[in-house]
Structure formats: structure tokens, C-alpha cells
Amino acid sequence: MTEQTQTTYTPDLAARFPEWVTPDSRPGFSGYLVQREHLLDFCKTLRDDLGYDLLSSVTGVDYLPEGKLEVVYHALQTVGGPMLVFKVQVPRDEAVVPSVVSIWPGAEFQEREAWDLLGIRFEGHPDLRRILMWEGFEGHPLRKDWKEPYFEEEVKPYKSRWPDGQVERIEDRMPLQDNVQYPAGFDPESWTPDGDESLYRGLRKLLEDSGSELKTDRLIVNLGPQHPSTHGVFRMVAVLDGETIVDLKPVMGYLHRNHEKIGERCSWLQNMPFTDRLDYISSMSNNFGYALAVEKLMGITPPERAEYIRVIMAELTRIISHLISIGFLLNDLGAFFTPVLYAFEERELILDIFEAVSGSRMMCNYFRFGGVARDFPEGTLEKLRELIYERLPRKIDELDRYLTRNEIVQTRCEGVGVITAEQAISLSTTGPILRASGVPYDIRRADPYSIYDRFEFDVAVRYHGDVYDRYLLRLDEIRQSIRILKQALKDIPEGPVISGKPQWQVRVPAGESYGRVEGPKGELGFYVVSNGKANPWRYHVRAPSFINLTALAPMARGGKIADVVVILGSIDIVLGEVDR
Amino acid sequence: MNGFGVIRGLAVTFRHFIETYLEDIRAGRKRYHTPEGIAQRTSSKVTGAFTIQYPEEKMPVPEEFRYIPFLVYDEGENGAKDYRCTSCGICAKVCPPQCIWIVRTNDPVTGKPIPAPAEFYIDVDICMNCGLCAEYCPFDAIKMDHDYEIASFDRFKEHIYNKEKLGKSAAYYASIRPTNNAREVAAREAKAAKKAAV
Secondary structure, X not given: OOOOOOOOOOOOHHHHOOOOEEEOOOOOOOOEEEOHHHHHHHHHHHHHOOOOOEEEEEEEEEEOOOOEEEEEEEEEOOOOOOOEEEEEEEEHHHOEEEOOOXXXXXXXXXXXXXXXXXXXXXXXXXXXXXXXXXXXXOOOOXXXXXXXXXXXXXXXXXXXXXXXXXXXXXXHHOOOOOOOOOOOOOOOOOOOOOOOHHHHHHHHHHHHOOOOOOOOOEEEEEEOOEOHHHOOEOEEEEEEEOXXXXXXXXXXXXXXXXXXHHHHHOOOOOHHHHHHOOOOOOHHHHHHHHHHHHHHHHOOOOOHHHHHHHHHHHHHHHHHHHHHHHHHHHHHHOOOOHHHHHHHHHHHHHHHHHHHHHOOOOOOOOEEOOEEOOOOOOOHHHHHHHHHHHHHHHHHHHXXXXXXXXXXXXXXXXXXXXXXXXXXXXXXXXXXXXXXOOOOOOHHHHOOOOOHHHOOOOOOOOOOOOHHHHHHHXXXXXXXXXXXXXXXXXXOOOOOOEOOOOOOOOOOOOEEEEEEEEEOOEEEEEEEEEOOOOOEEEEEEEOHHHHHHHXXXXXXXXXXXXXXHHHHHHHOOOHHHHHO | XXXXXXXXXXXXXXXXXXXXXXXXXXXXXXXXXXXHHHHHHOOOOOOOOOOOOOOOOOOOOOOOOOEEEEEEEEEOXXXXXEEOOOOOOHHXXXXXXXXXXXXXXXXXXXXOEEEEEEEEEEEOOOOOOOOHHHHHOOOOOEEEEOOOOOOOOXXXXXXXXXXXHHEEEHHHHHHHOHHHHHHHHHHHHHHHHHHHHO
């Protein structure tokens, strides 16, 4: 099952399509700048002729001083290899770019997000509404000239804190001052919210043609935002024909806090603890991705011991996340909390280790640029060995025995929520969803980072693409993680855990970088742009649970309403990451 | 056979159930409310249910555990508090949610800054317990606490900690983080010895 990493040939696209693209020659930047008129032709060629079948990330950057907005695309080949970066630049006051949804349907949510937060209009997008902010919100918050309520200064650290820091709570000082923006002619007294008119308008079309001989009424049902099955505040608007789902639209943003704007206000190091709060179940993995992105820009590598510690932590995180995912899937099936708590027992033991090492069970904040915050305290390796060699394999087998052959689990999961490999790729899903559909794409193998090329492990892959296979795949991955951990625990060397002296102010040269790791939920990417200052100019998170949700509607269509809950459970979302 | 999988699953649950009682019989009264009982229930050898009955019993926190920061002072004569803080402001600058406010002391005659804080505030409602202030303090003056039970009745006044409330003695610090303290003391002594040698 071991997949060989293929070194793919990246042709010089600028030489091949001189009228369409030019190389991005700004210092520290790479990839290509594409002419807006030729974007669709270029993308089609990429997908059909050059094999870039999965569009991983779409985002925008506001270059306010140059008066430009830039749309950044990251495409990859599912056979493996590095990513291809290409960009389209448009003037700020006329930000219109053709939508690539017709080529890569997985761009749907990400283009909506770029429209919502940056105000880039994607022409030809089937459903270009706001996605994270509410309808009726004024402005596009990630534009550099947009200021939040309680705005204090452009960047941290704020000058009011030192050396003359008379404490004053922000809400006392600025009770909604003039930096709150309202639409033109807006009167809060007479305003009545229009609800989700535009959302329902799209779905109401489906109410009319039932197409059946019997006279049936279709109806629109809201699941959530307050619903125990949604793992947080998440809403699904479903059009039902009896019990069958005709169409479904996810609605998110209830937990939105504009993580990326916070990230641009914070200094490089200050962002590290904020990344913990994205996918709060796998904070170590989030730290890893961000550290990789910034280290790439700074041009430093961590020492050996730190690399091993990072891998150990990341794999433990994967085990935790998959355990929770399996447990809560059973919750969604109706096995109320017994399987979850069995999974939580093992998680607690791993969290004890996280606490001893990093100081916190969930908000670990453990990685630093060029290493990790501190070495393992005494006795950690012994504890880890006991856990990895003895307890966990036994407990995973127990979980397997407990659930896998259970007839109820089988009937509820087999053949439910199927997506094919082609769909999974075109919808930009990554991680367990993609691999359960038969595509053996794992960044640890496809584009190895850190020291993953040293370990022997198999890329777990299953072929049916249904809920049951996603469950089985997660069990497989836990076993592979244990395999990696055994090797890492055997080989971990002594030595320093951080390169150079720990610094609270890091110098990051101007440029862009994209750091990605195979997180438990899929490809977790951090796109950062530096202009050489103490704060990132742009900080974007490619959140796997957010993008995997694109596949929710295709999975649910034609299924029963009770299955939607299970399908959502099998996608394994964490709302902290979806809404950011 | 249909239904066999369910029965096998139920057997797992039943075993968990039995193990909890077996564990109770084996360990006797020691299992609850004693340090060794808690240690047993937090080790990887544990079987059955391993709930810690908070607040009657508490999990011991590891040395690196971090909660709200505190200011370390050395005890001088007559119980005078000699804060280690020099009000350099690194903690306030590195703090991600910007919850630290420091007022620097100025010499009343010359107007030049004196290395001691006149006032020091932390808004614990905003603090995210990341520990960066303690990590980057060059004077070992601000450290993360182990005391996590800080609930109070009034969140508006009582949750802004001033210098008095933040201050804790060096002896307390040595008691909660012995390994870290020993390492830091050794480093400080080495530095002083080096200075004396020059």
C-alpha cells in the first residue's frame, strides 16, 4: 500500500504561455501572475493538460499601497509533488475576477469567503453571498482600510500599555465610536433584518418541481444553528421531499471572530497562541503549520530533537482528533456518549502528557520559530512509551472490536454519504474524506515536510467513499500514527530544542510563503505575506474543515434527513476552524 | 450471525463496568481521596472508570502547568517586598491579547526612569494563559501560576489584578516550580560569578 512519492515535472509556464502569464518576480515571491482575461483558459489547461486536479486554496491579499487586490491560487496534483502558485492582480476599486468554480467546484466556499472578507467579486460564481459575516454587514473586513469596532492601533503592541499603562477597559473607553460602519442611509431604529432572504430565494426554486406523480409538498427545514448534532453553532438549510434531501445549504459564521484580521494586527510570535484556537482539538498541528510557514520565510530549520518532538506531538494530536471524531460519530448515530467517553479516556492520558510538556491541555502554544518552547520534562518519554507501546494499541483494538462489526453501525454507515474519487478531488476535499474515496493523497508522503520522509508508514486509503469507510480510515490512521510514534520514540536524539536564542521579536524577510501540514482533518495551510515589518501583512488559514464542508451537499443529496447528521459527523468539522 | 456484533460490543461495555468494581475491590479505600489513588487513576495502567472526584479531590498539576501570571518578589527585611520587575515592558509588548498595563517609575528629581514598576495591572478576563510573558521575561520576574480557582463575584473590579494582588514570593515560586527555579538560580549565580570575575 506504500505509495511512492513521484517527483513531478513542473514546466516553465511563462515560456509556454507567454501571452497569459508572467513569472512573479517580486523578491521573496514565487509562482506566476496570470492575466485576468486568460485566467479561465489557463486554469483549464492546468487541470486538463498539466494534471493540477485539486485546487487547494483560494484567497486574496490587499496591497493597499499599490492600490491592488491580488487573488492567490494554490493548485496541486493528487499524484504528489509541490504546489503551483498563481495570482491575478486587479485594481482595488474594480475588483472583479472570473470565478473558477466551473473548473474546480471546490473553490465555491473559498471564493465566497474572499468576496465576503476582501470584496473581490467573482464573475460567474453560482451563489456569491457573504459566508462568514452576516448579510447586511457593511464593508469587507480584511481590506486594510477597514477598522473594527474598538479599534486601537494598526498593529500590536499598543502604545497605551507601556510605559504609561493606566488600565482602562476598551469598552469603557470607546463605546462604539465612529469606526462602526453602517450602510449608506442606514437607520438602526427602523431597520428590520431581512433574515436569509437571499438564501431562501435560491432554495425556493426547488420547492416547485416535485416531479413526482403523487402530489407532494416540498418544504424547507433548518437544522441548527442550535442543534446537538452540529458539533457547535452550524446550520444546514435543507429542502425536503418527504424524508429525502433534495438540496442542502450549509450556513456558517456564527463563531466568526476574524482570526485573520487579528493575525494581521498581532506580531509574528503573538499569532502562535491564536492558532491553538482554530481547531481547538488539534492545537499542536495548527502550531506546526504556522511555524513551518514562518520558518520557510525566515530560512531557518529546527534542530534534530525539536523535529522529533514536533512529529511526536503532531501524531499524538492526530490520534486525539480521530478518537474524538470516531466517538462523536457514534453519538450522531444515537449511541449516546458511551463510545465518546471510551475514546476520551485515552485522550485524557495524552492530554496529561501535553499538559506536562507544554503547560496546557488544549491551548498548547508549544511550537516556536526554529524549534519548540521547551524540552520534555523528566519522565515524559517513559510515560509516552508506556502509552504508545502498551496501552494505545490495545485500546484501539478494543474500540475496533466494540464498533466495527456492530450491525447497527454497519447499516447506518455503509453506502451513506458517498462521494466518488473524482468528486472528492474536484470539491477540493483533503484528509480522511479524500483518502476514504480512494485517493491516496497524504502530504506527509506527497510533499514531505519536517522529517516525515524518514519514517516508515502506509498512507491509509479506503475505496468506497462512504461514512463507514471514513470511520475505518480513521482507525487505520491511528494505527499508522502509532507506528510513526514508535519509530520516533526509538530514534529521538538528545540536543537543543530550538535553533539560536529564543527571541520575542523575530525578523521575517519580505516575501510570501505557504506552509502546509497534513492535519487530522486534512490539509492545513498557512499563507503568510511579510513586508519585512514586525507583523504579517497577510495571514491566511486554509482551514480543512471549512473546505471539506463543500462536499456536504453532494454527499447529502438524495439521502434521508437522519443521515445528514451522520454525514456531518463523518466530515468531522470543528467550528473554531470553520468560522475562524 | 446477525446481532453478534452488537453482543460483542456489549461485552466490551460490560467489561468496563466490571473492571471499575474490580479496581475498587483491589485498591480498597486507597483508591479515592489519596495521592496514590489519584496517581493510579491518572497512569496508563488504569482500568475501569477513572474519574477524579473534583472538587473533593484534585489532579496534581504538572510543573509546567500555566495559569494567570504573577509577579515574583524577593522578601527583604521586615517583610519588604522587593519586586524583581524592572518595568522593561517586554511582557506588555509580547502579550498577544495585550492584557498587561505597566506604569514606569520616574525619578521625581531628574525625571529619568527607575527600573521598577510604579503600577502593574493584568486584566485576567483578557489573559489567554499563553505564558509568553513568563517565557520572555529576562529577569525571571513574571511567572505563570498554578492556582486555577480564581472565580469571584464581581468580574469588573476584581478581575483587574494590580501589583499587590499579582505579587507572590520567590519561596512560593520555588515551591510550585522547583526544577525551573533551580535552573534559573544556577544561571543567575553563574552570571554573577562571571561579573565578579571581570
